[in-house]
Amino acid sequence: MTENTDISTDKTPKPVLNFIQEIIENDIRNNKNDARVHTRFPPEPNGYLHIGHAKSICLNFGLANKYNGKCNLRFDDTNPVKEDVEYVDSIMEDVRWLGFDWEDRLFYASDYFEQIYEFACQLIQKGKAYICDLSAEEISNLRGTTTQAGTESPYRNRTIEESLDLFHRMRAGEFAEGSHVLRAKIDMASPNMHMRDPILYRIIHTEHHRTGNKWCIYPMYDFAHGQSDSLERITHSICTLEFEVHRPLYDWFIRELEIYAPQQIEFARLNLSYTVMSKRKLLELVKNNYVNGWDDPRMPTICGLRRAGYTPESIRNFAETIGVARRDNIIDVALLEHCIREDLNKKAARVMTVMNPLKVIITNYPENQTEELDAINNPEDASMGTRKVPFSREIYIEREDFMEDAPKKYFRLAPGKEVRLRYAYYITCNDVIKDPETNEIIELHCTLDPLTKGGSSPDGRKVQGTIHWVSIQHAQQIQVNLYERLFTKENPEDLAEGEDFKINLNSNSLNVIKAYAEPYLGQNSVSGSKFQFERIGYFCADYNSTNHSPIFNRTVTLKDSWSKMQKS
RNA sequence: UGUCCGAUGGUGUAAUUGGCAACACGUCUGAUUCUGGAUCAGAAGAGUUCAGGUUCGAAACCUGAUCGGACAACCA
Numbered sequence: 116m117t118e119n120t121d122i123s124t125d126k127t128p129k130p131v132l133n134f135i136q137e138i139i140e141n142d143i144r145n146n147k148n149d150a151r152v153h154t155r156f157p158p159e160p161n162g163y164l165h166i167g168h169a170k171s172i173c174l175n176f177g178l179a180n181k182y183n184g185k186c187n188l189r190f191d192d193t194n195p196v197k198e199d200v201e202y203v204d205s206i207m208e209d210v211r212w213l214g215f216d217w218e219d220r221l222f223y224a225s226d227y228f229e230q231i232y233e234f235a236c237q238l239i240q241k242g243k244a245y246i247c248d249l250s251a252e253e254i255s256n257l258r259g260t261t262t263q264a265g266t267e268s269p270y271r272n273r274t275i276e277e278s279l280d281l282f283h284r285m286r287a288g289e290f291a292e293g294s295h296v297l298r299a300k301i302d303m304a305s306p307n308m309h310m311r312d313p314i315l316y317r318i319i320h321t322e323h324h325r326t327g328n329k330w331c332i333y334p335m336y337d338f339a340h341g342q343s344d345s346l347e348r349i350t351h352s353i354c355t356l357e358f359e360v361h362r363p364l365y366d367w368f369i370r371e372l373e374i375y376a377p378q379q380i381e382f383a384r385l386n387l388s389y390t391v392m393s394k395r396k397l398l399e400l401v402k403n404n405y406v407n408g409w410d411d412p413r414m415p416t417i418c419g420l421r422r423a424g425y426t427p428e429s430i431r432n433f434a435e436t437i438g439v440a441r442r443d444n445i446i447d448v449a450l451l452e453h454c455i456r457e458d459l460n461k462k463a464a465r466v467m468t469v470m471n472p473l474k475v476i477i478t479n480y481p482e483n484q485t486e487e488l489d490a491i492n493n494p495e496d497a498s499m500g501t502r503k504v505p506f507s508r509e510i511y512i513e514r515e516d517f518m519e520d521a522p523k524k525y526f527r528l529a530p531g532k533e534v535r536l537r538y539a540y541y542i543t544c545n546d547v548i549k550d551p552e553t554n555e556i557i558e559l560h561c562t563l564d565p566l567t568k569g570g571s572s573p574d575g576r577k578v579q580g581t582i583h584w585v586s587i588q589h590a591q592q593i594q595v596n597l598y599e600r601l602f603t604k605e606n607p608e609d610l611a612e613g614e615d616f617k618i619n620l621n622s623n624s625l626n627v628i629k630a631y632a633e634p635y636l637g638q639n640s641v642s643g644s645k646f647q648f649e650r651i652g653y654f655c656a657d658y659n660s661t662n663h664s665p666i667f668n669r670t671v672t673l674k675d676s677w678s679k680m681q682k683s
Numbered sequence: 684u685g686u687c688c689g690a691u692g693g694u695g696u697a698a699u700u701g702g703c704a705a706c707a708c709g710u711c712u713g714a715u716u717c718u719g720g721a722u723c724a725g726a727a728g729a730g731u732u733c734a735g736g737u738u739c740g741a742a743a744c745c746u747g748a749u750c751g752g753a754c755a756a757c758c759a
Contacts, residue, residue, distance in 0.1 A: 131697055131706085159759050194758065251757050258755055262685040265755085296757055306686040308755045317757035336759045360687065360754050381688090383752095388694085394759095436707065438696040440689095443752055447694050450708050460721060495721070526719065535717055570717050581717050650718050677719045 133439040135174070135380055139182060139351060142378075148350045152184030155349050156210065156217075157340065159191045160202035160324075162394040163409040164209045164417045166430070166451070167385040173434035174382070175353055176215040187347055188217035191224045193339045195323040203324075205409075209417040214427045220347075224339045225325045227346055231334045232286065234342055234372050235297055235315055239278045243371050244315060245271055246281040247298045254296075257303075258311050264304035265311045271300060285318055288331045292318045297332075301367065309364045313337060341365035342374070349377040355384040356441065385437065386445040389600040390415045391607050391616060405620060406601070412668045413601040413624050423598065424645050424655025424670030429458040445606060452671045456653065459670070463647040464492045464499060464639070467537065467583040468632040470595065470651065472511035474558040474587070477542065480508040485586075488569065490538040502635050505589040506539050511631050513650075516582040517559060519547060524680065526580035528559070535581040537649065541567040583649045590631040593665040595654070597626040637665050645670070 132140065143150045154175040158168065179186035188210060192198050210217070224231075238244035247254065247270045259265030278297075285295055297316035305311055315338040320331050341364075344352045359381045369376045386392060391400075392415060400406050400414070409416050412423035420430065433454040437446050467490075487503035512528070521529035528534045533543045546560035566573055570581075600621055607619040636646065640656040647653050652672040660666040 133696085157759095161759075191759065197758070254757075255755075260685085260755055263755095293757065308686090311755085314757055319757085333757095335757075340759085356688075357753055358759095383689090436695080438707095440696070442689050444695065447708070450695075453708060456720090465718080491717095494716095494718085524719095537717060578717085580719080583718075647718085647720085650720070673718075673720050675719070680719080 134441070135178065135351070135353065135382065135439055136181070138378075138380060139178065142350070143182065148348075151348075151350055152179060152182040153186070153348060153350045154179050154184065154353060155187040155189050155344065155347060157189045157191050157343070157354075158206050159194070159197075159336075160199060160206060161194070161197040162202060162398060163205055165392055165394075165397065166387060166415045166417065166420065166433075167392045168209075169213060169417055169430050170385045170434050170437070170439075171353070171355075172210055172213055172215060173431055174439060177434075178351070178353070184350075185220065186215070186217065187220040187222055187349070189222040189224065189343060189347070191336060191340060191343070192323070192325065193224050193333050193336055195319060195321045195333065198324055200324050205418065209421075212421060212427055213417065213430060222343075222347065223325055224334075224343050225323060227339070227343055228326060228330055228334070230346065231339055231342055232332075234368075235282065235334070235338070236279065237372060238299065238315070239275060239282060239297075241371065242275055242300065244278070244297055244299050245273050246278045246285070246295050247271070247312075248295055251293060254314070258308065259303070261306075261308065267303050268298070268312065271298075271312070282316075285316070285332050286330070288320075290318055292320055294318065299364075299367075301364075307360060307363055309337070309361055310367070313364060337361055337364055338368065341368055341377070341379075342372070344377040345369060345375045348375060352377045352379040354379060354381055356381045357384075381441065382439050383441050383443055386443070387415060387451065388445055388448045388605045389602050389607070390448065391602070396616060399617075400601075405617065412596070412598050412670075422655070422657065423668055424459075424653060425455050426458050426462075426645075429455040432458070448600065455671055456674070459645060459647065459653045461495050462493075463645045463653055465490075465494070465647045465649050466633060466636045467504065467585055468593070468595075468630050468636065468648040468651065469511040469513055469583070469585045469590075470597075470628060470630045470648075471514045472585075472631055473514040473517055473556065475510050475512050475542075475584070476558060476560050477508050477510070477540075477563050478545070478560050479562045482508055484508070485589075488538050504538060504633050504635070505586045507586045507588055509587040510536070510584045511587055511590065512536075512559075512582055512584045514556075516580075517544070517556070519556070527582055528561075528580070533564075533578050535567075535570055535578045536563075536584050537581050538570050539568070539584065540564060540570070541572060541578055583651075585631045585633055587631075589634055591634060591637045591665070593630050593632050593636065593667060595628050595630045596657070596666065596668045597628060598669050599624045599626075632665075637662060640665060640667075647673070 156172050156175045176186045247268045257266040296314045298312045298314055301310045303311045314335055316332050316334055319333050322328055362379050406413055410418035410422045433451050485507045488506050489501050490504045491501055493499040516527040518525055518529050528544050530544050533541050535541050540563040542561040542563045544559055544561050548558045550557050601624050602619045603621045604619040607616045642656055642658040644656045653670040654667040655670050657666040657668050
């Protein structure tokens with residue numbers, strides 16, 4: 116008999132590793148960095164985080180969790196003119212909300228300004244950096260092009276002593292912005308533009324949100340980022356593809372400074388269909404009021420998704436599902452929507468609401484009678500219990516759920532047809548009352564079968580359709596924000612010459628309506644609580660919602676095979 | 684007219700590192716259901732951008748082409 120001590124290894128499918136995990140597992144095998152795994156999420160506090168950042172957060176923190184390592188949160192705050200505490204606060208809130216914990220490892224690049232200044236001095240002393248007095252425009256002109264070598268600055272061979280003196284005086288605040296910069300002395304003919312004597316420090320007389328007026332010179336991102344990773348002993352510096360061309364420069368700094376070398380690994384950033392992801396464009400939408408702030412539920416920002424009703428679990432699961440690779444990608448937003456439906460299906464309490472009411476009078480039901488019917492809160496989770504739903508003679512149903520000339524495939528209410536009112540009775544439509552002027556249907560007269568109370572009939576006869584309803588006298592009016600995709604085009608940035616991405620904005624992306632809900636909804640919703648409005652979609656109580664005037668945001672519709680059928 | 688990176692069903696991501704292309708979403712059937720939801724069962728859809736080469740055998744390795752992306756801020 117063959118030995119088979121561990122059956123589970125046979126059954127468990129081999130976990131599929133992404134290319135980063137493969138690199139890390141290989142490093143662990145080789146005991147690189149003593150098999151330590153230490154990552155970081157390094158945002159600049161100059162905007163709100165979006166779903167693309169969520170991918171990076173899940174990646175970095177997820178890797179640390181998986182390999183028993185650590186992940187730092189570090190703000191790359193090297194440009195005081197663009198950054199603000201408002202952004203650092205929102206970023207911390209979002210990372211925490213996503214479910215990740217940096218413990219005591221909250222850092223700022225500005226924590227290292229003194230050290231980075233010291234690095235700069237070392238470079239000058241080695242003859243590897245110099246102060247350049249050229250203007251921004253002159254520097255740009257002398258940089259050459261991608262196909263032509265640049266020209267060396269006339270200040271390039273300034274003495275070490277002079278550069279050092281000038282650099283100290285820059286720090287002391289003796290010079291105006293733009294008058295001097297510190298540059299690395301590398302190679303003006305390099306095919307890599309980033310190696311053509313890049314700028315290391317510039318003068319900015321702006322108060323920094325953390326260091327105040329202590330500094331008037333600030334390191335460039337390129338001169339701060341790699342060294343920050345090094346100082347934090349980051350083992351795997353994971354970043355997006357566009358920084359790949361910067362890697363030789365970071366490696367140059369590390370080598371010249373003779374400091375610990377993290378390994379940079381680049382991956383392709385997330386693109387989502389029907390939205391834009393660039394901070395600049397999102398800011399434009401906010402600033403020009405195309406949306407109502409960074410946390411507008413139509414925004415792909417984390418706070419926007421949160422306000423729309425997305426859960427951290429659904430976003431983490433999304434990040435897991437899309438994977439990580441190096442090729443450009445556009446993920447179908449339908450996948451994100453699938454992830455939130457999947458999560459909310461298990462968690463959200465069901466409730467009946469009518470969006471577009473059509474009055475129904477149950478003619479054989481006594482006028483002053485009311486009864487409480489039992490309804491299941493979540494058929495996917497019995498532990499969520501049941502509730503009472505009030506029923507009476509006059510109810511609202513959805514206008515969509517009635518058709519005068521119904522095709523055979525239409526399972527809902529029609530003249531002479533019987534349907535089930537969810538958790539209530541079978542009703543049959545006898546009369547259609549119309550406005551004599553407009554010919555618009557104003558109400559329906561129906562009769563119920565008293566034997567079908569609760570929603571099933573003793574004779575076992577089948578009805579094709581079940582529709583939701585709300586008792587008029589018990590109904591609470593609610594405001595519902597029906598959000599749709601922000602853009603009409605799969606790739607809003609796919610534009611003809613001279614066109615602006617805003618021409619692809621969906622003019623119908625927000626529809627505010629009044630709807631009617633069973634009493635349970637208003638009594639049980641606090642800001643952020645999530646519900647499934649039966650047969651309609653998932654909704655989340657807005658933070659402006661009160662018991663008196665409830666407001667709900669549509670997270671996502673339910674899948675709707677009927678409307679799909681109709682289209683084809 | 685440069686350098687670097689990439690290319691696998693409609694969309695993503697895999698393929699034990701050279702051994703018959705799999706998974707998820709989407710799409711379509713059917714079953715089931717007091718949500719046209721959920722669930723269950725199944726199907727269609729790529730022969731891996733192209734052309735050569737190495738090999739018994741290539742999505743993978745080599746060469747060339749094509750297409751796409753990144754790079755010339757005192758932004759990150």
